[in-house]
Amino acid sequence: MLPPLRFDQPRPLRLSMAWLHTWTGLLLGWLLFAIFASGSLSFFRSEINFWMHPELHRLRDDARAIAHARRILEREAPDSRQWTITLPGPRDPTLFVAWRVDGASMASSATARAQDRANAPTGGQRRPAHGLRPETRRLALDPSTGEILKLREGSGATFLFRFHFQLHGVGWFIGRWIVGVAAMIMLVALVSGVIIHRNIFKDFFTFRPNKGKRSWLDAHALVGVVSLPFHFAITFSGLLLLGALLMPSVVRSGYSNVPNAPNFTMDIRGGRDRFNLAPPSGKPAALAELAPILDAAQNAWGGEKAGSVVVTNPGDASATVAVIQTHGNSLANRGVARRALFDGATGARLETPIEASPSAIVAVWNALVTLHMGRFATPLQRWLLFLAGVSGTLMIASGLIMWRVSRFKTPGRSEDAPFGYRLVEVLNVSGIAGWLVALGAYFWACRLLPDALAARGDWEVRVFFLAWVVSFVHAAFREHLRAWVEQLRFSGALIALLPLINGLTGGAPLFRSVVAGPWQVAGFDIFALAAGALLLFVARKVHQAEADDSPITDG
Amino acid sequence: METRLAPSSPGLPPWLNIGMRVALAVFGAYGFGVLAGAAFVRGLPFASPRDAVAFSLMLGFLLDACAVVWVFAAATVLRAALGLFLPALFLGAWLHFSG
Numbered sequence: 001m002l003p004p005l006r007f008d009q010p011r012p013l014r015l016s017m018a019w020l021h022t023w024t025g026l027l028l029g030w031l032l033f034a035i036f037a038s039g040s041l042s043f044f045r046s047e048i049n050f051w052m053h054p055e056l057h058r059l060r061d062d063a064r065a066i067a068h069a070r071r072i073l074e075r076e077a078p079d080s081r082q083w084t085i086t087l088p089g090p091r092d093p094t095l096f097v098a099w100r101v102d103g104a105s106m107a108s109s110a111t112a113r114a115q116d117r118a119n120a121p122t123g124g125q126r127r128p129a130h131g132l133r134p135e136t137r138r139l140a141l142d143p144s145t146g147e148i149l150k151l152r153e154g155s156g157a158t159f160l161f162r163f164h165f166q167l168h169g170v171g172w173f174i175g176r177w178i179v180g181v182a183a184m185i186m187l188v189a190l191v192s193g194v195i196i197h198r199n200i201f202k203d204f205f206t207f208r209p210n211k212g213k214r215s216w217l218d219a220h221a222l223v224g225v226v227s228l229p230f231h232f233a234i235t236f237s238g239l240l241l242l243g244a245l246l247m248p249s250v251v252r253s254g255y256s257n258v259p260n261a262p263n264f265t266m267d268i269r270g271g272r273d274r275f276n277l278a279p280p281s282g283k284p285a286a287l288a289e290l291a292p293i294l295d296a297a298q299n300a301w302g303g304e305k306a307g308s309v310v311v312t313n314p315g316d317a318s319a320t321v322a323v324i325q326t327h328g329n330s331l332a333n334r335g336v337a338r339r340a341l342f343d344g345a346t347g348a349r350l351e352t353p354i355e356a357s358p359s360a361i362v363a364v365w366n367a368l369v370t371l372h373m374g375r376f377a378t379p380l381q382r383w384l385l386f387l388a389g390v391s392g393t394l395m396i397a398s399g400l401i402m403w404r405v406s407r408f409k410t411p412g413r414s415e416d417a418p419f420g421y422r423l424v425e426v427l428n429v430s431g432i433a434g435w436l437v438a439l440g441a442y443f444w445a446c447r448l449l450p451d452a453l454a455a456r457g458d459w460e461v462r463v464f465f466l467a468w469v470v471s472f473v474h475a476a477f478r479e480h481l482r483a484w485v486e487q488l489r490f491s492g493a494l495i496a497l498l499p500l501i502n503g504l505t506g507g508a509p510l511f512r513s514v515v516a517g518p519w520q521v522a523g524f525d526i527f528a529l530a531a532g533a534l535l536l537f538v539a540r541k542v543h544q545a546e547a548d549d550s551p552i553t554d555g
Numbered sequence: 556m557e558t559r560l561a562p563s564s565p566g567l568p569p570w571l572n573i574g575m576r577v578a579l580a581v582f583g584a585y586g587f588g589v590l591a592g593a594a595f596v597r598g599l600p601f602a603s604p605r606d607a608v609a610f611s612l613m614l615g616f617l618l619d620a621c622a623v624v625w626v627f628a629a630a631t632v633l634r635a636a637l638g639l640f641l642p643a644l645f646l647g648a649w650l651h652f653s654g
Binding site: 006007008010013016017019020184187188191192195236239240243244246247249250251253254255262264267268359361362364365 | 567568569572573576588589592593596597601602603604605606607608609610611612613615616617619620621623624627628630632
């Protein structure tokens with residue numbers, strides 16, 4: 001135990017840093033836990049989203065998607081200036097078509113845009129214009145029949161993804177500021193944690209089980225050190241992603257504030273130019289067959305699959321077709337994927353304009369940000385990113401538990417604890433186990449709420465927060481260890497039963513998906529089983545500690 | 556461990572000492588990071604505004620974090636404050652007078 005610290009007296013640096021680490025870690029620890037947990041899950045956003053739409057599990061890709069996409073686009077959006085076809089891939093077998101609705105120019109007036117909207121065919125998810133990005137509409141299609149799919153309304157993994165950088169219900173501006181402040185606090189906690197952790201390599205190989213506080217300290221250090229570079233990179237790049245919001249004065253000193261002037265956020269993402277289309281020639285010309293173009297591109301890449309096809313000025317003599325790979329390999333270039341460009345009228349391959357390589361500074365920025373978003377990742381890399389995120393989540397959780405364990409000696413007997421300690425106990429249970437309960441409840445709600453429910457997606461989110469609030473109340477009225485056991489058990493059961501719920505509510509059942517796909521659904525279900533079993537195992541451990549009062553959580 | 560780093564700050568009650576350091580860490584360190592970032596954008600020869608702002612944001616956040624560490628590492632509150640305000644004053648004055 002460190003001697004008590006007084007800032008008004010001489011003290012060694014390590015003691016100051018230990019104080020800083022302890023209190024910054026505690027201050028927003030529960031929020032950081034939720035941010036890290038939902039952020040880690042967001043590495044699998046597509047897969048989770050797909051699991052949450054059982055009506056899509058039957059989709060099979062039989063390589064005719066591109067022809068169906070073209071047929072639907074020619075019917076729904078013959079006058080659009082640009083079509084984007086997102087081909088079915090290993091992460092999501094749905095075929096998506098999207099088209100720009102703004103007519104002649106990007107700077108079209110509000111009335112012109114309103115007219116466009118009125119003329120646009122019905123259906124299609126509208127993605128409104130944002131900043132300089134034009135308005136688009138999107139449809140989900142069955143890749144083997146071309147049938148337009150009615151997606152069931154739901155918040156999907158998008159809720160978890162948005163929550164991890166802007167929270168929910170406080171408005172995006174305030175939410176992002178809170179997350180930004182939490183990220184800065186995390187960075188300070190990481191720096192001070194490294195300073196106090198003198199024997200960083202020796203301790204890495206040290207684990208003393210069943211030694212109460214020492215065990216928690218070892219576990220905390222282990223998950224902290226094992227992916228320390230990841231923790232730094234993910235926290236720092238998180239700040240960069242919110243950078244223009246958090247430090248607007250720095251941005252203003254480099255860019256003018258005039259509307260429509262170049263703007264940093266657009267500039268760093270590759271500039272506005274990508275939204276400016278080459279003007280059509282005005283001479284009509286039939287669009288070449290897309291399937292041979294797609295084959296040509298994939299052959300040129302040695303079989304590497306294309307992720308999307310972008311047709312600009314369809315039906316015009318100047319039409320171009322760009323075929324774009326699923327994921328890029330270059331971190332420095334924002335994971336921008338390779339593309340092959342074709343003449344839309346003749347189908348001939350065109351010279352691809354050479355992408356200017358980014359400056360060294362922008363390359364560093366891009367590498368960090370691309371890592372954060374996992375855009376480049378192959379399946380193995382995606383799992384590694386996810387596991388690193390999980391280790392960060394566990395680091396935060398073990399730190400929070402350690403705060404309690406190292407301060408209050410009698411496990412379970414918490415009635416006589418001072419209010420502050422009791423508050424930390426309650427927040428620990430509901431912030432960690434309770435968050436997992438809320439997550440499990442969210443997936444259950446996704447599958448069990450009736451299809452016809454109005455604003456169904458909002459109800460899913462309500463169930464999430466309701467479960468979280470209930471777990472807080474529960475933790476407040478139960479003995480500390482009892483609350484842990486009960487909430488861990490409940491969350492474990494909720495999550496372990498997800499494969500069953502999936503099979504019973506129209507999704508691909510595990511016994512089938514594990515032999516014949518879809519692999520994302522099999523992966524989700526197996527992971528849910530494993531995670532649920534692990535939670536039940538941890539609940540058992542805590543229960544044993546509670547039963548024989550052994551000092552597993554004692555100091 | 557027992558090395559005496561510096562003299563104490565006599566006369567300040569402990570809670571006020573911590574309170575002042577927290578205020579310095581929250582507002583002072585942020586202000587310092589932003590000022591330094593803005594000064595880098597203005598003062599260093601970058602190829603483009605994009606380079607300038609990207610570099611300065613990255614350094615601004617790092618300096619913000621380091622400044623927080625400094626505020627709690629410094630021996631006395633006075634030293635913590637001076638360590639932030641003197642460079643900030645210099646940067647602010649330079650930004651102001653360089654137009």
